[in-house]
Amino acid sequence: MSWADELNTLVEGFKLAEPLNYSATEGGLSRAPSLFLAGATGFVGAHVLAECLRGRNSGSSGKIFCLVREGDAAAGQSKLQRSLEKYGLWVGDVSLHVGRLIPMNDSIHTAILHSVTCCVQAGISASAPLDEEDSADSESEEEHVTEFDARVICVTGDLSLRKLGLSDAEYAILVEQLVRKEIICCIV
Amino acid sequence: MNCASIREGDEEQLKNVNVVGTKTLLELAADVGNCGGFLQLSSVGVGGSSTSNTVVTETSAALPLADIPNQFDQSKAAAESMVNVASANGLRNATIIRLGSVSPPVGGKLVHLVRIALL
Numbered sequence: 160m161s162w163a164d165e166l167n168t169l170v171e172g173f174k175l176a177e178p179l180n181y182s183a184t185e186g187g188l189s190r191a192p193s194l195f196l197a198g199a200t201g202f203v204g205a206h207v208l209a210e211c212l213r214g215r216n217s218g219s220s221g222k223i224f225c226l227v228r229e230g231d232a233a234a235g236q237s238k239l240q241r242s243l244e245k246y247g248l249w250v251g252d253v254s255l256h257v258g259r260l261i262p263m264n265d266s267i268h269t270a271i272l273h274s275v276t277c278c279v280q281a282g283i284s285a286s287a288p289l290d291e292e293d294s295a296d297s298e299s300e301e302e303h304v305t306e307f308d309a310r311v312i313c314v315t316g317d318l319s320l321r322k323l324g325l326s327d328a329e330y331a332i333l334v335e336q337l338v339r340k341e342i343i344c345c346i347v
Numbered sequence: 348m349n350c351a352s353i354r355e356g357d358e359e360q361l362k363n364v365n366v367v368g369t370k371t372l373l374e375l376a377a378d379v380g381n382c383g384g385f386l387q388l389s390s391v392g393v394g395g396s397s398t399s400n401t402v403v404t405e406t407s408a409a410l411p412l413a414d415i416p417n418q419f420d421q422s423k424a425a426a427e428s429m430v431n432v433a434s435a436n437g438l439r440n441a442t443i444i445r446l447g448s449v450s451p452p453v454g455g456k457l458v459h460l461v462r463i464a465l466l
Contacts, residue, residue, distance in 0.1 A: 163421055166421060170432075174432050178436040179377035179436055181436060197350060204351070319368045321371070
């Protein structure tokens with residue numbers, strides 16, 4: 160079988176498999192949907208990520224989930240930062256907080272989520288214009304940046320693996336977060 | 348949004364990242380349930396060689412894999428097929444952008460293109 164035939168077999172298998180169900184879950188679409196971005200450390204993905212982060216005042220206030228193909232959150236976070244630096248997209252003061260816990264109600268879920276995700280707090284937003292509400296806020300710019308950059312979360316996984324290489328429990332939590340749209344993520 | 352892709356690599360790597368990876372993300376979109384859209388970055392090469400003297404438009408279908416001259420574009424065409432299948436199965440706002448040669452910023456045209464797609 161040629162390689163092209165092998166790809167065709169993959170596609171045919173996808174066509175013939177039981178159709179995936181894309182029906183909306185309860186609650187419908189969020190007004191500020193989160194973004195799951197695969198390839199955020201690549202040239203195009205890095206620019207998309209930077210653009211999304213800078214687009215705060217144009218309605219892009221949702222969270223950004225980045226899948227990073229690294230073994231642990233710290234390595235994934237570093238990779239994302241290096242990519243943004245490489246393309247001149249990393250500006251402002253940098254403040255990284257590895258392994259920041261995501262607020263969740265279930266302590267067990269929190270523990271599992273902690274093992275697969277981290278929060279990237281970058282200085283990308285430092286150059287973004289403040290909206291009126293923020294300008295009126297007496298809080299420092301540093302705090303504003305921290306809040307803004309809390310939109311990005313790295314998920315360490317590999318999209319070529321089933322369920323991104325996550326365990327069933329980890330994958331279920333990721334899906335839950337994307338549905339609930341309470342968390343920020345970005346995929347590298 | 349699937350920006351994950353490799354252009355250089357052996358057949359297994361191209362298949363796993365560009366094709367299987369797209370399938371994984373389509374499955375994630377289904378599992379999420381209320382996915383508002385799926386943006387797939389593809390390649391103008393799915394329309395064939397630039398020397399084939401054929402006109403390719405936004406609505407042109409990708410060529411059969413056997414008629415596409417290189418393996419990267421073959422993998423992107425296979426990935427497009429999967430996105431189209433998912434779209435037919437109800438995936439909302441499935442969009443494919445076929446990029447040509449991508450270069451460092453020359454006035455933000457690429458970003459502008461992506462911004463339009465996200466609207």
